[in-house]
Amino acid sequence: MCGIALIIHGVRFDLSSLLINSTFPVPKSEQLVFTIADLRAALRRRGPDSLGSWKLLLHSTVSSCLPELEIASSIEEVKEESCSEDERNCFSLANGRTESQFSTMPSSAAELHFFGASLQLRGISPIVQPLIDSSKNILLYNGEIFGGIDIGGEENDGEVLLQLLGECRSCSPYLHKTNNFDRMGEGSVPDILSRIKGPWAIIYWQESSKTLWFGRDAFGRRSLLVHWPTVADSRFLLSSVSPVSSDFEAENGTTKLNFWEELPCGIYSISIDAPKLDGLFLGEVKKHEWTNAILEELIKWERTSVEPKPEELHISSSKTLTRKHDSHSVNSDALPSKSGPMQASNSVLAQTVLMALKESVMRRSSLHTIFQAGRHDVENELVPVAVLFSGGLDSMIIAALLHECLDPSYDIDLLNVSFDGRSAPDRISAKAGLNELRRIAPSRKWKLVEIDADLPTLTFETKHVMSLLNPANTYMDLNIGIALWLAAGGDGWVYEENSNYNDEDRQCIKYKSKARILLVGSGADEQCAGYGRHRTKYRNGSWLALHEEMKLDMQRIWKRNLGRDDRCIADNGKEARFPFLDEDVIKILLGIPLWEVTNLDQPSGVGDKKILREVAELLGLSEAAALPKRAIQFGSRIARESNRKNYGSNRAANQASAGSAVIHKQLDMA
Incomplete structure (x- = not known):
């Protein structure tokens, strides 16, 4: 899947259990207007293999046994081409229901409109979502099952x-009126969803109980936006992405609207009851507990070994120094020897992390029959999986592991974006990283896709990315979003495989990556203390403060990073997969003492993300193991160009804390 959406109207919602104020009015000047056609367009531009839509109609009937109202339902398919102008107006999202809605809907009726855009990566037979079974259950699923359920x-x-x-x-x-519904056990919807290993967002109608289930995985690896009903707009909406509003956002390039918010991770339900005196169905919204104990532990993100004893820290530091001193002795053609000086530094812990990461990459690069059945490429030109590639530590580890997991007949695209041509730090490290990968894997055909961009010329692209970011709204979000969006597009240049990057006469070829799976290094810095603020917290408050900061990062990554990144990448018809955020990898890293994961007494490039540097050495990546952390907005130099454009200089931008500043004005990108 690459996108799902739902619109509900004709239901009065009870949000009291979520502590949400559902009556807060939106000022008329800040109402968002878009149509069903806009919603379809947002999903269609993601390049799905199919796009489907169904309407579920609910109406009240009198029970034959008791003198009370019951709910009857009917389902009808909505052909994409049959969406008339009247229907578009009917679903215009402003000022609640229009006159046409009141006149066309029967009394005591509710309507649920489901949309599903499928980027099919599994199965031998084409599918079109929403999926509907013989019991009239309806499923929209945007995700991958990598474990927990046999596929x-x-x-x-x-x-x-x-x-x-x-x-x-x-x-x-x-x-619905008891605690049993809040804590359902084996055989329940929350139980099934709690078992899934992998990223997902879901919308599921359970016909027998007239209950809508929805939610996203515990780490928020798939985007799902929600609009809770307000006085100005009483509808309930879910969507993987915010449609572009033709009469506001498209003109202004930005928005002050608070129409959407990231749905907090978890499993939710809306149980529909028959109409009361006001003639509207009642929908009671609840959030449910995860039923998987291991998953609950990962969400809490508690580490048992946080503060080392002096002797433990001394031993760990000695290993780090030994690794740094002996890095030149690593055999580039094989894994380091299991004896000798490297034995102390490349510990059993690093081996454990390496194996967990390899399994994670294997799960995320396993090619299913749909690739073989649907491809039109020549065998030796097929590139099913690409890597978002800076040449830094995280992307080098992913690329090296992908080589070990992927059939050798496939090429691997390394997608690198630069806003400063050859001079951007990420372009320089990407070239060096390519040479190192060719050294450890000479039989693999690597393609470094150089994607060059000039920020002042990206007028339309910047406005479009802003709509994808919604509800994220800072300049830092915009910089990261543009870089990710361009990189995922994969439209750049590659050089002849035997070309020397120091040769000015090298031959380049225009190239666009067709890989539909994109491996991304998100989660490595949060789990292994790769950010500068981690070092600051450690210096100011020692190990416990560092642990709390890392815990905070992991528990808010769904809101700050992953929803935004998923929307920007998926817009190109690509599926982002995050090997470092595999459930088993998270569990392994949490089980390692914090001082073995990172040692911030050591300088940058040595002690930060220490465990991953040891993993890189085990893979033969001695140069990558010594690289410092560099965020994509700085490594690609889009942050510098953005600062110059919007503030005049980097200094002025830094004084204004530009990175965290909210975008509050119309962008003139000409």
Whole structure:
């Protein structure tokens, strides 16, 4: 999947259990207006293999047994081409329901409109979402199942999930009013979703209980935006991405709207009850507990060994220095010897992390039958998986592991973006990284895709990325978003494989990566103390303060990073996958003493992300193991160009704290 969405109207929502004020009015000047056509367009431009839409109609009937109202439902397919102008106006999202809605909807009726855009990467038969089973259960699934639920090599995970969810026991209205619905056990919808290893966002209608389930995985690796009902707009909306509003955002390039927010990670339900005196159905919204104990531990992100004893820290520092001193002795053609000086530095802990990361990359690069059945490329030109590549520590580890996991007949694209041509730090390190990868894996055909950009000329692109960022709204978000969006597009240049990068006469070829899976290094810095603020926290408050800062980073990564990144990458018809955020990798890293993960008494490039530097050496990446951390907005130099454009200079931007400044004015990108 590459995008899902839902619009509900005709339901009065009870949000009291979420402590959300559902009656807060939006000023008329800040109302967001978009149509169903806009929503479809936002999903369609992601390049899906299919785009489907269904409407679920609910209406009240009198029970034959008791004198009370029951809910009846019917489902109808909405052909994409059949969306009339009247229907578009009917779903215009401003000022609540329009006159046409009141006149066309029957009394005591509610409507749920489901949208699903599928980028199919699994299964032998084409699918079109929403998926509907014989019991009229409806599933929209944007994700991948890498474990927890068995998926056959020729099966589609969405179809398997629909079958499992269809077997879940129904929840009666009585259970809605008890704690049993809050803490459901084995065989329930929360139980099935809690078992999934991998990124996901879901919208699921359970027909038997008239309950809508929705949510996103515990780390928020897939975007899902929510609009909670307000006085100005009483609808409930979910969407992977915010559509571009033709009459506001497209003109201004920015927005002050607070229409959308990132849905907090978790599993939610809306149980629909029959209409009361006001003629509207009642929807009670609840959030449910995870039923997987191991997952709960990962969410809490507690590490048992945080503060070392003096002797433990001394031993750890000695290993780091030994590794640094002996790095020149690493055999470039094989893993380091299991005896000798490297034995002390390349510890069992690093070996454990290496194996967990390799399994993670293997799960995320396993090619299923759909690739073989649907490809039109020549065998030796097929590039199914690419890497977001800066040449830094994290992307080098991912690239080296991908080489070990992927069939040798496939090329690997390394996508590198620069806003300063050859001079950007990430371009320089990417070239050096390519040479190191060629040294340890000479049989692999690597393609460094050089994507060059000039920020002042990206007028349309910048405004478009701003719509993808929503609700993220800072200049730092914009800089990162543009860099990710361009990199994921993969539209650049490659040089002849035997060309020397020091040769001014090298031959270059225009190239656009067709890889639909993009491996990204997100989560490495949060888990292994790669940010400058981690060093500051350690110096000011020692190990415990460092742990708390890393914990905060992991528990807010869904809101600050992953939703934004997923939207920017998916817009290019690519699926972002995050090997460092695999559940097993997180568990392994949490089980390692903090001082073995990082040692911030050591200088940058040595003690920070210490465990990953040891992993890099085990892979033969001795040069990458010594590289300092550099964020994409700085390594690509988009931050510098943005500062010059919007503030006149880097100094002025720094004085204004430009990175965290909210975008509050119309951008003139000409």
